[in-house]
Amino acid sequence: MQVFLDFLRRYNYLFLFLILEILSILMLVRFNRYQGYVWLTGANAVTASVNGVYTDAVAFTELREVNRDLTDVNIRLQQENRALREALADAKYDTTYTHRRVLDELQGYRLIPARVVGNKIRVGADNYLVINRGSKDGVTAEMGVVSGGGVVGIVYLTNRHHSLVMPITHSKSSISCSVRGQNYFGYLQWDGANTRTAYVSDVPRYAKARKGQVIETSGYSSVFPPGIFVGRIHKVSNASDGQSYRLDVVLGNDFASLRDVSVVATPYKAEVDTLKRRAEFIDMNNDN
Amino acid sequence: MFPVSIQYFFFAVVLMLSQVLVFNHIHILGYAIPMPFVYLVLMLHSSTSRWMYVLWGFIVGLVIDIFSNTLGENAAAMTFLGLIAPRLLDVFSPADRGDDGFIPSPHTMQWGGYVRYATAATLIFTTLFFLMESFSLFDVVRLCIHIASSSFLTLLIIFAIEHLRQNMARV
Structure with a gap:
């Protein structure tokens, strides 16, 4: 003080x-x-x-509150953006010539829309797809599966809610195909080299196949109706037996990004299968 | 404390009256205003206490303000001069000054010391006064001309008074 x-x-x-x-x-x-x-x-x-x-x-x-609001808005916008992108992709898909042609060819067939929920695509491996439709939806084994890009594969196994599809990119896949506008057909097979390419074997040498021509289903099986797009010829070469052509085909589908597909329920498949079984039975009796 | 004589009192009255009645009306070229009442602080005895310097400066400034209708301008500047004047006197006073103190003048401080003391004090006062009057730095050049010319004129009057006082003392 x-x-x-x-x-x-x-x-x-x-x-x-x-x-x-x-x-x-x-x-x-x-x-x-x-x-x-x-x-x-x-x-x-x-x-x-x-x-x-x-x-x-x-x-x-007050920035913390503003930041939280912005985060909410951001998440909502991301969801909207994703939905819009999917809608845009679908819209683009609908307008492609291939998709329209596939749909035209499939008129009169019952299509079961499905979504790929499991996708194991690897080069050199036996690939499988899982779709979210099963026996409850009317899917049975050996039904064809197509998408906007063309043929996808064949249903291999089904359970109640899901099905396993053997795509073109499977070593045991074999689908009857022909060159568009010509009646010569062969079998589409996969050599495991690339998931975007396959080849058609057993095409007669007198067939006039050229690079760029369209390969489509021949309709010589009860699985796919005729005229479904498969891919385009990339290269024409001689088969190893020297008696036929081998056509390397660029596939219409990118299996790595496959999402929406349709299962083709062929209306007369049961009748065709019955006829085939009867023919086999008759052949067996004749042989005996 | 405050060695005021009758003579000093009358001198102060005369100087303030002169300021109010005469010097306030002089504006040479519109710039130079003589303000010799600063002299009333400069001539205080060196032994005057510092608070007395401050108070006397305030009173002189306030009286001039009241009669000049510039309330606060001179009072603020003179109060600051009252604070700083003893320090200036310490700086410029001769080294051989006695213990009893002295009244600042050319006689006690020599002309050189006194001129420096008076010039520093007058410049500080006029600077503060014109800053108070303009209350902004809008026109710095004009402000500087005001300060320089008014300081010069004021110092002339102060030195003239000192010269007269010295001559009268000799007589």
């Missing part, structure tokens, strides 16, 4: 100066119009500046 009092006593002139100076300035801005106006303007500017800083600080403290 004594130190404080000594301090006050020693520097009394400073306190007196401060008091008198403040008093002078108060008189200056109070009784002089010009100085009062300048003071008021300056004070207003300072007040506005302080208010601005305060407002910025308050806005900064």
Whole structure:
């Protein structure tokens, strides 16, 4: 306390100066119009500046809430974006010539729409697809599976809700195909080299096959109706037996990104199968 | 504390009256205003206490303000001059001054020391005064001309008074 009092006593002139100076300035801005106006303007500017800083600080403290709202909006927009992209992809798909042609060819057949829920596509492996339709939906083994890009494969096994599809990219797959506009047919098989290519074997040498021509299903089986797009000829070469052509085909489907497919329920498949079994039975009896 | 004589009191009254009635109306070229009442602080005895310097500066400034209708301008500048004047006096006073103190003048400080002391004090006062009057730095050049010319004119009057006082003392 004594130190404080000594301090006050020693520097009394400073306190007196401060008091008198403040008093002078108060008189200056109070009784002089010009100085009062300048003071008021300056004070207003300072007040506005302080208010601005305060407002910025308050806005900064509310950033967490704003950030959360933005995150919600972002997630919602991402979902919308995904839905729109899928719709756009479907819309593009519908307009392709191949898809329209496939649908035209499949008129009169019952199509069971399905979605690929399991996809194991590897080069050199025996690939399988799993679709989300099963026996409950009318899917049975040996039904054909197609998509917008053309033939996908054949149903291999079914259970109540799902089915296993043997795609073209399986070493045991063999589908009867022909060159569009010609009646010569062969069998589409896969050599495991590339998931985007396969080959047609046993095409007669007198067939006029050229690069770029369309390979489609021949209809010589009860699995696929005739005229379903398979792919385009990439290369024509001699088969190893030297008696026929081998046609390398670029497939219409990219199996790695396959999503929406349709199972083709051939209306007369049961009758055709019955006839085939009867023929086999008759052949067996004749042999005996 | 405050070695005021009757002579000093009358001198102060005369100087303030002169300021209010005469010097306030002089505006040479619209810039230079003589303000010799600064002299009332400069001529205080060196042993005057510092709070007395501050208070006396404030009173002189306030009186001039009241009669000049510039309330606060001279008071603020003179109060600051009252704070700083003892320090200036310490700086510019001769080294061989006695313990009893002295009244600042060319006689006690030599002309060189006194001129520096008076010039520094007057410049500080006029600077503060014109800053208070303009209350902004809108036209710095004009402000500097005001300060320089008014300081010069004020110093001329102060030195003239000192010269007269020295001559009267000799007589």
